[in-house]
Amino acid sequence: MTLHGDAYLKCIDPKCGLEYPIKSTNVQCEKGHLLDVKYKNKPSEKLKDVFAHRGIMDEGIIFNESGVWRFRELLNFCEIDTENIDECSNFLVSLDGAEGRQSKPYHMTRASAFIGTSSDNLWLQPEGYNPSGSFKDNGMASAVTHAKMIGAKKIVCASTGNTSASAGMFAANEGIQCDVYIPAGQIAPGKLSQAYQFGAQIVEVNGNFDDALKQSLDDAKNHDGYTVNSLNPFRIEGQKTIPYRALEYLKWASPDWIVYPGGALGNTSSCGKALMELYEWGWISKVPRIAVINSEGASTLSDLYNGKFQGEELRWNKGKPNTELIAEYYAYLDKEGIRPKTKATAIQIGRPVNILKGLRALDFTDGVVTSVSDAEMLDGMSVVGLNGFDCEMASGASVVGIKKLLEDEIIKKDDVVVGILTGRQKDAMLPVDYHNNPENKFAIPPKI
Ligand code: F0G
Secondary structure (H helix, E strand, C coil): CCCCCCEEEEECCCCCCCEEECCCCCCECCCCCEEEEEECCCCCCCHHHHHHHCCCCCCCCHHHHCCCHHHHHHHCCCCCCCCCHHHHHHHCCCCCCCCCCCCCCECCHHHHHHHCCCHHHEEEEECCCCCCCECHHHHHHHHHHHHHHCCCCEEEEECCCHHHHHHHHHHHHHCCEEEEEEECCCCCHHHHHHHHHCCCEEEEECCCHHHHHHHHHHHHHHCCCEECCCCCHHHHHHHCHHHHHHHHHCCCCCCCEEEEECCCCHHHHHHHHHHHHHHHCCCCCCCCEEEEEEECCECHHHHHHCCCCCCCCCCCHHHCCCHHHHHHHHHHHHHHCCCCCCCCHHHCCCCCCCHHHHHHHHHHHCCEEEEECHHHHHHHHHHHHCCCCCCCHHHHHHHHHHHHHHHCCCCCCCCCEEEEECECCCCCHHHHHHHHCCCCCCCCCCCC
16 A cells, blocks of 8 residues: 655744654754654554564565664655565665664663573663664664765765764665765774775864764765764664664563663664654553663763752653753863763764763653763673673663663563664673773783
């Protein structure tokens, strides 16, 4: 069934509420607010069975193998006949079905022992086995699909590394140009080399990610580029499939918690949107709580949400969040010369561009935010390795964040928790350095 006129864009600010056609090229509303992709029709719950059979029954159809496009009815902004595979091929961007294909939640006994919970209650979902090595491929498949749909010739992003790797990969595969703005000297070597390998045009910015994003947005506007950072609402659509896969694996019985590292807050936003929609459609009866884990060195959301700045706890507040408080916090960082600083460079972000969608997600899910140290994240990363799974330092935040929230009795002993491991190791020397220091908790130093 083709549903033309079903999908459109809507500003998230209830006061503004501007709407745009789905083929609009703006990633923000004309007043600079974030946009949502909206669908007029409610998908039938019978699709749960369709999803379960795709990939098993239909070998060779890449859109059924893909962990993103397997759920294409729930992100059908192309308004295509989703059963028509020729139509899928004409519209949907996929790396041969590999995006999201390998991702599902696992029990990891060494991690649950470290965290202090029963193995049955803890699930960790590695997104690092995506084709470019991070969760970004989920959202990049959908963002580049929209870029192609509107005829964009060039995609543009700023990145702490994984976005640029993913954007470069899809752009090369689709034969479109890709410019990536990176904070010079501040991204992991394995990520930088991917952007070069995929033939992206690197633009080195003398500053941090926040500076690189600003420059990339200006350049995209002035030179007809299509921005694929997570402020693009079509990125959020593809990333909804991360919780879809977790929920499907748990037979659509909601866990108590879904836990993410927090950077620009695209993941928090997409998980929130996925849960809001599933709940509204009656596909889930319980809403999992979202926990966001910041690095202590880049803790904007944690500081503001927990009232560590001027004593006010920043909230969505029915669509009227105190944006002045956010502006004052940024002014304070600038005045004091405080720059985000963490070895987990993926989440070294001071100005999370999706903060308002993040607050909305936390409001809907009764979420919590906390922060963890670099040493803790390294332990989290390392204990995942002891289970035979790869992940990067920022992903370690999910593991130690769960541990911390359990110790603080915010997560209860019997709660079922899904932690997202956002990316695989691309900073080759981090595990080497970790294991060569016998003082580290999980270190296995080399024999001499
Ligand atoms: N984990 C990893 C491995 C990441 O690469 C990122 C973000 C995050 C977590 C944070 O996710 O932004 O959705 O809150 N990396 C971006 C990049 C910013 O440019 O690769 P978020």
